[in-house]
Amino acid sequence: xxxxxxxxxxxxxxxxxxxxxxxxxxxxxxxxxxxxxxxxxxxxxxxxxxxxxxxxxxxxxxxxxxxxxxxxxxxxxxxxxxxxxxxxxxxxxxxxxxxxxxxxxxxxxxxxxxxxxxxxxxxxxxxxxxxxxxxxxxxxxxxxxxxxxxxxxxxxxxxxxxxxxxxxxxxxxxxxxxxxxxxxxxxxxxxxxxxxxxx
Amino acid sequence: xxxxxxxxxxxxxxxxxxxxxxxxxxxxxxxxxxxxxxxxxxxxxxxxxxxxxxxxxxxxxxxxxxxxxxxxxxxxxxxxxxxxxxxxxxxxxxxxxxxxxxxxxxx
Numbered sequence: 001x002x003x004x005x006x007x008x009x010x011x012x013x014x015x016x017x018x019x020x021x022x023x024x025x026x027x028x029x030x031x032x033x034x035x036x037x038x039x040x041x042x043x044x045x046x047x048x049x050x051x052x053x054x055x056x057x058x059x060x061x062x063x064x065x066x067x068x069x070x071x072x073x074x075x076x077x078x079x080x081x082x083x084x085x086x087x088x089x090x091x092x093x094x095x096x097x098x099x100x101x102x103x104x105x106x107x108x109x110x111x112x113x114x115x116x117x118x119x120x121x122x123x124x125x126x127x128x129x130x131x132x133x134x135x136x137x138x139x140x141x142x143x144x145x146x147x148x149x150x151x152x153x154x155x156x157x158x159x160x161x162x163x164x165x166x167x168x169x170x171x172x173x174x175x176x177x178x179x180x181x182x183x184x185x186x187x188x189x190x191x192x193x194x195x196x197x198x199x
Numbered sequence: 200x201x202x203x204x205x206x207x208x209x210x211x212x213x214x215x216x217x218x219x220x221x222x223x224x225x226x227x228x229x230x231x232x233x234x235x236x237x238x239x240x241x242x243x244x245x246x247x248x249x250x251x252x253x254x255x256x257x258x259x260x261x262x263x264x265x266x267x268x269x270x271x272x273x274x275x276x277x278x279x280x281x282x283x284x285x286x287x288x289x290x291x292x293x294x295x296x297x298x299x300x301x302x303x304x305x306x
Contacts, residue, residue: 016214027225046244053255065272070279077283081290100227104220111216115209128259140266152273159277166284
């Protein structure tokens with residue numbers, strides 16, 4: 001890394017502040033739309049951290065996949081299901097909050113203690129391949145990680161088919177505006193909605 | 200103050216731990232199902248930061264952590280697609296996305 005250490009520290013501080021404040025906003029804000037856009041900011045800052053760690057390919061993949069695909073998908077889902085509803089109050093919400101917050105704080109203190117007390121056996125920076133990491137990732141993907149690479153493609157195919165099957169809208173038997181039966185030769189029969197009246 | 204050669208690895212690890220715990224808190228406390236999915240994405244990102252920092256500081260010649268991160272990103276994309284599809288079909292059947300009303304499998 002050829003950037004001066006002062007610049008690195010400044011960049012790291014800004015990026016980590018954006019990450020932490022953005023993540024707190026994601027879980028704490030009332031409006032889910034603000035949360036989704038803050039999540040995009042968190043993803044971008046994580047990509048910045050990857051750049052600080054000499055990993056330009058993974059940073060680009062992070063921006064493309066997370067900001068470009070996952071975040072857009074989340075915003076689409078919000079627009080499809082964003083209905084204002086009055087949530088039923090939970091009676092023991094306060095004790096639940098206290099217990100979950102204490103569990104999270106305990107876990108955080110444990111993790112930070114491990115981070116700070118363990119002695120990491122860091123390798124020498126002379127070994128670093130730096131900007132050639134993209135070439136090295138390609139070599140890994142086509143030699144010792146070939147099987148996981150192929151399995152990942154099968155996984156993506158399965159996820160695509162599964163998402164289409166799950167999210168497909170059930171076909172109506174009648175046209176809503178005219179009331180006439182719809183020609184359904186090529187379409188499946190509508191499945192019954194089992195859960196609508198149950199609470 | 201002693202001069203640093205580079206940012207210590209502990210800084211990255213602490214950021215990642217904090218992000219992971221924020222994700223767990225959101226997972227436990229959200230009532231909106233979309234926010235639960237967002238919290239899972241936050242936790243996956245925390246794990247990715249961890250893998251990337253170890254790959255850069257401990258294994259900076261073979262960088263196997265970066266390959267793992269790419270696989271995690273792939274699985275996260277698949278998970279987001281399937282999770283949101285499940286959410287849409289739940290919303291179509293129950294007309295709500297409140298996590299408290301999804302109790303069909305509860306004894």
